[in-house]
Amino acid sequence: MNQKTIVMGVIGADIHVVGNKIIEYALREAGFNVVNLGIFCSQEDFVNAAKETNADVILVSSLYGHGELDCKGLKEKCLEAGLNKVKLYVGGNLVVGKQNWEDVKAKFEAMGFDRVGSETTMPDDIIKWLQEDLSCIIAK
Amino acid sequence: MDLTLLIDFGSTYTKVTAISEQKGCFVATAKAPSTVNSDVMIGLSNAINNLKDILGEENLSFRRRVACSSAAGGLRMIAIGLVPTLTVEAARKAALNAGAKLIGSYAFKLTEEDLKELCMQKPDIILLAGGTDGGDEEVILHNAKVLASLELNVPIVVAGNRACKERIRQIFITAGKDVRITENVLPEINRLNIQPARECIREVFIERIVHAKGIDKAKEFVEGILMPTPEAVLRATELLAEGAGEETGMGEILVVDVGGATTDVYTVCSGNPTRGDVILKGLPEPYSKRTVEGDLGVRFNCLHIMETVGVSLLSEMSGMKVDVIESTLSLWARKTYMVPKSELEINLDQALARCAVDIAVKRHSGTLEKYYTPMGEVFVQYGKDLTSIKAVVGTGGPLVNAQNPTYILSGALFDEHDPSYLKPKNPKLYIDKNYIFYAIGLLAEINPELAIHILKQDLKQVSCEKMVDRSLMCRR
Ligand code: B12
Numbered sequence: 006m007n008q009k010t011i012v013m014g015v016i017g018a019d020i021h022v023v024g025n026k027i028i029e030y031a032l033r034e035a036g037f038n039v040v041n042l043g044i045f046c047s048q049e050d051f052v053n054a055a056k057e058t059n060a061d062v063i064l065v066s067s068l069y070g071h072g073e074l075d076c077k078g079l080k081e082k083c084l085e086a087g088l089n090k091v092k093l094y095v096g097g098n099l100v101v102g103k104q105n106w107e108d109v110k111a112k113f114e115a116m117g118f119d120r121v122g123s124e125t126t127m128p129d130d131i132i133k134w135l136q137e138d139l140s141c142i143i144a145k
Numbered sequence: 146m147d148l149t150l151l152i153d154f155g156s157t158y159t160k161v162t163a164i165s166e167q168k169g170c171f172v173a174t175a176k177a178p179s180t181v182n183s184d185v186m187i188g189l190s191n192a193i194n195n196l197k198d199i200l201g202e203e204n205l206s207f208r209r210r211v212a213c214s215s216a217a218g219g220l221r222m223i224a225i226g227l228v229p230t231l232t233v234e235a236a237r238k239a240a241l242n243a244g245a246k247l248i249g250s251y252a253f254k255l256t257e258e259d260l261k262e263l264c265m266q267k268p269d270i271i272l273l274a275g276g277t278d279g280g281d282e283e284v285i286l287h288n289a290k291v292l293a294s295l296e297l298n299v300p301i302v303v304a305g306n307r308a309c310k311e312r313i314r315q316i317f318i319t320a321g322k323d324v325r326i327t328e329n330v331l332p333e334i335n336r337l338n339i340q341p342a343r344e345c346i347r348e349v350f351i352e353r354i355v356h357a358k359g360i361d362k363a364k365e366f367v368e369g370i371l372m373p374t375p376e377a378v379l380r381a382t383e384l385l386a387e388g389a390g391e392e393t394g395m396g397e398i399l400v401v402d403v404g405g406a407t408t409d410v411y412t413v414c415s416g417n418p419t420r421g422d423v424i425l426k427g428l429p430e431p432y433s434k435r436t437v438e439g440d441l442g443v444r445f446n447c448l449h450i451m452e453t454v455g456v457s458l459l460s461e462m463s464g465m466k467v468d469v470i471e472s473t474l475s476l477w478a479r480k481t482y483m484v485p486k487s488e489l490e491i492n493l494d495q496a497l498a499r500c501a502v503d504i505a506v507k508r509h510s511g512t513l514e515k516y517y518t519p520m521g522e523v524f525v526q527y528g529k530d531l532t533s534i535k536a537v538v539g540t541g542g543p544l545v546n547a548q549n550p551t552y553i554l555s556g557a558l559f560d561e562h563d564p565s566y567l568k569p570k571n572p573k574l575y576i577d578k579n580y581i582f583y584a585i586g587l588l589a590e591i592n593p594e595l596a597i598h599i600l601k602q603d604l605k606q607v608s609c610e611k612m613v614d615r616s617l618m619c620r621r
Binding site for chain 1: 227228230231232275276277279280281282332333334335424425516517518519520523527
C-alpha cells in the first residue's frame with residue numbers, strides 16, 4: 006500500500022467541526038488515506054493513532070483560540086513515541102484575535118510544526134504542502 | 146423420556162441441565178464436584194446420577210449431549226497489540242468475548258522480560274494484534290519473530306495488520322508453530338472488528354484446547370465440547386436480546402453472572418449516547434461485550450471486596466459487627482466452599498454479592514465526564530451508555546441461590562449519587578431461576594428457537610429493590 010496516511014483532528018476542548026469535515030473530504034478526494042479523529046482530541050489521541058496507522062502526517066486544527074496551549078509538547082510526545090519522521094501540520098484560528106501572522110507562524114514552527122496555516126489556508130493549499138512534503142503523485 | 150443433556154465442565158462443579166425438545170421445556174439440573182485432574186467422566190457420571198435421583202428415574206437416555214468447559218483454569222489467553230488504548234484494548238476485548246481468561250496483555254515491542262513472564266504464565270492461546278490495516282508493520286513483525294523463537298508451543302491467533310499477514314504466517318510456520326490468521330481486530334482507528342477473532346479462538350478451543358486439558362476424555366459420551374463456558378453465556382445473552390424464529394427477543398440487555406472467583410458482565414446493546422449534548426470518545430465498543438472482574442469473586446476475593454468498599458459499608462448493609470465481618474471473611478476466603486448459616490451471615494453474603502455486582506457493572510458501563518470549555522460545560526462519554534437498557538438479568542450460583550436475589554441484582558442499577566457511571570436506569574429485572582444460562586448458549590447451537598423459549602420460561606421477573614440508605618461509594 007503506497008497510499009499516504011494522514012491522521013487529523015481538532016485539538017483540545019474545541020468543538021468546531023465544520024472545517025474538520027471539509028478538510029477530511031478534500032484530502033480523501035485527493036487520494037489520501039485519512040484517519041479523522043474528529044473533535045475534542047488530546048495530544049495522546051494523535052500520537053496513538055499515528056503510531057498504530059503508521060501515519061505520514063498529523064494534521065491538527067485549532068479554532069477556538071487556545072491553540073498554543075493545546076499544541077505545546079505534541080512534537081516532543083511524537084519524538085518520544087518514535088514518530089520522528091511524521092510531519093506535523095497545524096492550522097485554524099490558532100491564537101486569540103488578530104495577531105501578526107509572521108509571529109504566530111514562527112511561534113508554532115518553534116514548537117516543532119513543519120507547516121502552519123491560518124483560517125485562510127484552503128484545503129488546496131494543504132494538498133499542495135502534502136505533495137511537496139511527501140513527494141507523492143496524487144490520484145485524481 | 147427423550148432428553149437433551151447440556152453439560153458444563155466447570156472448575157469446581159460439573160453441572161448438567163436436561164431439557165426435553167419434544168415437550169419444549171426445562172426438565173432438571175444437577176451438579177457434582179469436577180474431576181478434571183483425574184478423569185472428567187467421574188464427575189460427569191456423578192452429576193448424571195444426581196440428576197436421576199432428582200427425577201426419580203433409574204434409566205435416562207439422552208438424545209443429544211453437548212458440553213462447554215471452563216475447567217482446568219479456563220481458556221488462558223494473552224493479548225498482544227501495539228498501542229495500549231488501541232490494538233491492545235481491541236485484542237483484549239476479542240479475547241474476553243471469546244470466553245477467555247485473560248492472564249496478561251502486552252503493548253509495543255515485546256522485551257526479553259516480557260517473553261520470560263509470558264512463558265511463565267502458561268497461556269493456552271496467544272492473540273497477536275498490532276497495526277491497523279495498512280498501518281504499522283514493524284512492531285507486529287518483531288513480535289511475531291520473537292514469539293516464533295520461543296520454545297513455548299501454543300496456538301497463535303494473528304489478528305493484526307492485513308498487510309503483513311503472509312509474512313507473519315511464514316515466520317510461524319518456519320518455526321513449526323500452530324498459527325491461525327484472521328481479520329484485524331482494529332482495521333481502522335474508529336472501527337472495531339472482533340467477531341472473526343472470536344470465531345477463530347473458538348475453533349482453536351475445539352481442535353486443540355479441549356485435548357490439551359484432558360477434557361476430551363469425555364468424548365465417547367459427549368458429542369461435542371463446543372466452547373468455553375463464558376462464550377456459551379454470551380451466546381445465550383445474544384440470543385435473548387435478538388430472538389430466533391417465532392420467538393421475539395427482549396432487546397437491549399445486560400446479564401451479570403456472580404461467581405466465587407469472578408463476576409462477569411455481558412451486554413448486548415449499542416451503548417450510544419442517550420442525550421444529545423454528548424461527545425463520544427475512545428475506542429468503539431462492541432455491540433456484544435463481556436467483561437470479567439477477577440478481583441470480585443464473592444469467595445476467593447471476598448477480602449478484596451471488603452477492602453474496596455470498606456468494612457463499615459458491609460457492616461451497615463448486613464448489620465454484622467466489623468470485627469465479626471473481618472474474621473468471617475478471612476474464613477470464607479480460605480474455605481471457599483463455605484455457605485452462610487446464621488441470618489447475619491446470610492446478610493453479609495448478600496451484601497458482598499451486591500457490592501460485586503455494583504462494581505462489576507460500573508466497570509463494564511461507560512462514564513460521562515464533565516469538561517469546562519470556553520463555552521461552558523461539555524459532556525464526554527467513554528464506553529457504553531447503558532442507561533436505557535430494557536432488561537437486566539442476574540445469574541451465577543451466589544445470586545440465584547440467595548435468599549434475596551433481587552437485593553443483589555439491584556446493585557446493577559444507576560445510582561443518583563454517582564451519576565457519572567451510565568448504569569441501567571429503569572430496566573425490568575429478571576433472575577435466571579434454574580441457573581441455565583450456559584445451557585441455553587449450548588442449546589442455541591442445536592435449536593435456537595427452543596433455546597430462547599426455554600430461557601424465557603426460566604426467567605423470573607422481580608421488582609427492583611431500592612438502594613440501601615446510603616449509596617454504595619465503591620471505587621472502581
Ligand atoms: C460556527 C461557529 C461556532 C459554533 C460551532 C459549531 C460546530 N459544532 O462546529 C459554536 C456556536 C458552537 C461555536 C462556539 C464557540 N466559538 Co465559535 N465560531 C463559529 C464560526 C462562526 C464559524 C466556524 C466555522 O464553522 N467556519 C467554517 C469552516 C469551514 O472554517 P474553519 O473552521 O475556520 O476551518 C477552515 C480553516 O480554518 C482552515 N483550517 C482548519 N484547520 C486547519 C488545519 C490546518 C493544518 C490548516 C492548514 C488549515 C486549517 O481550513 C478550514 C477549511 O477551509 C467562527 C467564526 C468564523 N467565521 O470562522 C467562530 C469562531 C471560530 N468561534 C470562536 C469562539 C471564541 C467560540 C467560543 C469560544 C465562544 C463563542 N464566542 O462562541 C465557543 C467555543 C466552543 C468550543 N468549546 O469549542 C472564535 C475563535 C476566536 C479565536 N480563535 O480567536 C471565532 C473565530 C469567532 C470570533 N471571531 O470570535 N462557534
